[in-house]
Amino acid sequence: MGYDLYSEVSDIKVAEEFAKKNGYTYLFDPETGGYDGDAKVYFRANIWGMSNIRRFIDYTYTKLADDNGEFDALPMRIIDKMVYNDGELVTKDDILELFGLLAVVRDYEVDLNQQLADHGKAFGAIIEESMPLIEKYASESAAIRVEELSIDANGQPIVSDKSDKIKQEAEQYKQYTIELIKEFLEYNSACFKLDGYRVF
Numbered sequence: 001m002g003y004d005l006y007s008e009v010s011d012i013k014v015a016e017e018f019a020k021k022n023g024y025t026y027l028f029d030p031e032t033g034g035y036d037g038d039a040k041v042y043f044r045a046n047i048w049g050m051s052n053i054r055r056f057i058d059y060t061y062t063k064l065a066d067d068n069g070e071f072d073a074l075p076m077r078i079i080d081k082m083v084y085n086d087g088e089l090v091t092k093d094d095i096l097e098l099f100g101l102l103a104v105v106r107d108y109e110v111d112l113n114q115q116l117a118d119h120g121k122a123f124g125a126i127i128e129e130s131m132p133l134i135e136k137y138a139s140e141s142a143a144i145r146v147e148e149l150s151i152d153a154n155g156q157p158i159v160s161d162k163s164d165k166i167k168q169e170a171e172q173y174k175q176y177t178i179e180l181i182k183e184f185l186e187y188n189s190a191c192f193k194l195d196g197y198r199v200f
Contacts, residue, residue: 014036
């Protein structure tokens with residue numbers, strides 16, 4: 001159970017490159033090693049992963065509001081479009097809005113409108129510049145995870161020898177979160193020139 005995202009326009013080369021880079025081995029023929037997936041660029045997240053992606057976007061949006069005091073920008077449409085897996089179209093404008101948000105929050109000077117001809121380079125630079133923000137979000141999420149795993153159903157601390165295991169699980173969760181969000185942003189970059197993507 002989860003979310004399957006497909007680019008609006010097909011591009012077998014981009015689909016294969018994205019699948020190979022992100023270890024989607026099930027999209028390759030085990031005998032020949034050739035790409036056997038859809039011509040539309042594909043991204044997959046389970047329900048918890050997609051929830052985490054939405055929380056990261058909201059976290060970034062909230063950070064912008066907090067850093068600027070009064071903030072009256074419109075809500076990020078992309079978040080609403082990824083709540084249900086009913087085929088909603090995330091448009092090029094939604095993707096541009098997402099990368100614009102990341103650029104502003106990181107105070108990274110890039111004129112996306114001037115660089116749309118080479119959007120991959122501009123988006124790639126924004127992703128790299130956003131890694132500290134992604135890591136901070138993942139660390140805070142992992143800390144919350146440790147708290148959740150360290151109390152029982154009654155809210156009392158669990159006294160056991162599992163604290164090392166809990167910390168190890170939280171570290172794995174942190175790494176998973178960083179990789180998932182980065183992959184999602186790279187997916188958005190790939191789909192920008194393919195008229196966005198649909199969320200199923």
